[in-house]
Amino acid sequence: MGTDWSLHAVSPPPGAAEGVQAALDLVVAQMSQWEVESDLSRFNRGAAGAWHEIPAEFAHVVEAGLQIARASDGAFDPGLGHLTEAWGFGSAGPVEAVPERAATPDRTIDFDPATRRIRRGEGAALDLSGIAKGYGVDLAAEWLLANGIRHFLLEVGGELRGEGIRPDGQPWWVDVEMPPTSSIAPWRIALHDLSVATSGNYRRGFSAGGRYYSHSFDPNTGRPVVNGVASVTVLHRDCMMADGWATALTVLGPDAAILLADTHGLAACVVAGDREHVSRAWRAMLD
Known part of the structure; x- marks a missing residue:
C-alpha cells in the first residue's frame, strides 16, 4: 500500500x-x-x-x-x-x-x-485506492477480534480503528492531523469501537506550470478538485466506510459535503482554509 x-x-x-x-x-x-x-x-x-x-x-x-x-x-x-x-x-x-x-x-x-x-465499461479501470486501505484496517481488526484481542488501536497509513480501551481505562485518544496551511487546532477523538479516516489534498500531488494539482479527482471534470477543501475527516464504525466517504466528500466541496453528510448521518469535518465545516453527527459527538 x-x-x-x-x-x-x-x-x-x-x-x-x-x-x-x-x-x-x-x-x-x-x-x-x-x-x-x-x-x-x-x-x-x-x-x-x-x-x-x-x-x-x-x-x-x-x-x-x-x-x-x-x-x-x-x-x-x-x-x-x-x-x-x-x-x-x-x-x-x-x-x-x-x-x-x-x-x-x-x-x-x-x-x-x-x-x-x-x-x-470501455473507459473504466478499477481504482480502489480511496477505500481499500480502510478495508485493510477492518480486515486486520476483524482478525484480531476473532483471535481474542479485544483492546487495540490499529493504524494503517493514517487510517485508524480503535477497539475496547487502554489498560488505564481510557479510550484510544488520537489527534486528527490538520493541513499544514491551516491554523485550526487539531481535534482529539476517542476511538472506542470506532474508526477515523482523513482525506487530505495536501498529501499527494505535483506541481506544473506554477500550479499545484492534488491526487483527488472530480469525476465530472476528469481533473483534480479545485474546491478549496484541504482535508475531510470522517468517523464511522467501519474504517472502509470512513475512508470511502472521506474521499467522496473531498470532491463535493464544503457546503455540499456537509449537506450530504447530514443526509446520511455521517460524522464529518471539512477543513477549507482556516474554516471548519462540521456535520450534525460530528457536532453531536461533542456533547
Missing part, C-alpha cells in the same frame, strides 16, 4: 503482528493497482464488457464503493483508474506535465453480488 502500519494492543498473543500483516497482504494481492498480478490489475487488463468473478473480500469492497458512488451521485468513482494513471498517481509513476484534456468515455463498473462478478 506504499505506507506502514502500527498496532497498540493489550496483551497480544504471539503471532499478532503476523496476523495483521497477512490481512494487509491479502488486500494488496487482491486490490492493488501496483501489483501486476493482483486480481484488480488482471481485471483491468481484461476485455471491457466481460464479466469476471472476484474473491469475496474484493467483492465486498467493490460493493461498498459502488454504494458510496450512488449515494454521492458519483463523487466517489471506482472506475477512474485511467485518469489516475494519466495524472501520475497510479502504477506507471509520476508525470512531469499536465495531461491533455480528453473525452470522458464510459467509466461504468457493474457488479453482480449474487455471483461476485464485475465488468467494466
Whole structure:
C-alpha cells in the first residue's frame, strides 16, 4: 500500500503482528493497482464488457464503493483508474506535465453480488485506492477480534480503528492531523469501537506550470478538485466506510459535503482554509 502500519494492543498473543500483516497482504494481492498480478490489475487488463468473478473480500469492497458512488451521485468513482494513471498517481509513476484534456468515455463498473462478478465499461479501470486501505484496517481488526484481542488501536497509513480501551481505562485518544496551511487546532477523538479516516489534498500531488494539482479527482471534470477543501475527516464504525466517504466528500466541496453528510448521518469535518465545516453527527459527538 506504499505506507506502514502500527498496532497498540493489550496483551497480544504471539503471532499478532503476523496476523495483521497477512490481512494487509491479502488486500494488496487482491486490490492493488501496483501489483501486476493482483486480481484488480488482471481485471483491468481484461476485455471491457466481460464479466469476471472476484474473491469475496474484493467483492465486498467493490460493493461498498459502488454504494458510496450512488449515494454521492458519483463523487466517489471506482472506475477512474485511467485518469489516475494519466495524472501520475497510479502504477506507471509520476508525470512531469499536465495531461491533455480528453473525452470522458464510459467509466461504468457493474457488479453482480449474487455471483461476485464485475465488468467494466470501455473507459473504466478499477481504482480502489480511496477505500481499500480502510478495508485493510477492518480486515486486520476483524482478525484480531476473532483471535481474542479485544483492546487495540490499529493504524494503517493514517487510517485508524480503535477497539475496547487502554489498560488505564481510557479510550484510544488520537489527534486528527490538520493541513499544514491551516491554523485550526487539531481535534482529539476517542476511538472506542470506532474508526477515523482523513482525506487530505495536501498529501499527494505535483506541481506544473506554477500550479499545484492534488491526487483527488472530480469525476465530472476528469481533473483534480479545485474546491478549496484541504482535508475531510470522517468517523464511522467501519474504517472502509470512513475512508470511502472521506474521499467522496473531498470532491463535493464544503457546503455540499456537509449537506450530504447530514443526509446520511455521517460524522464529518471539512477543513477549507482556516474554516471548519462540521456535520450534525460530528457536532453531536461533542456533547
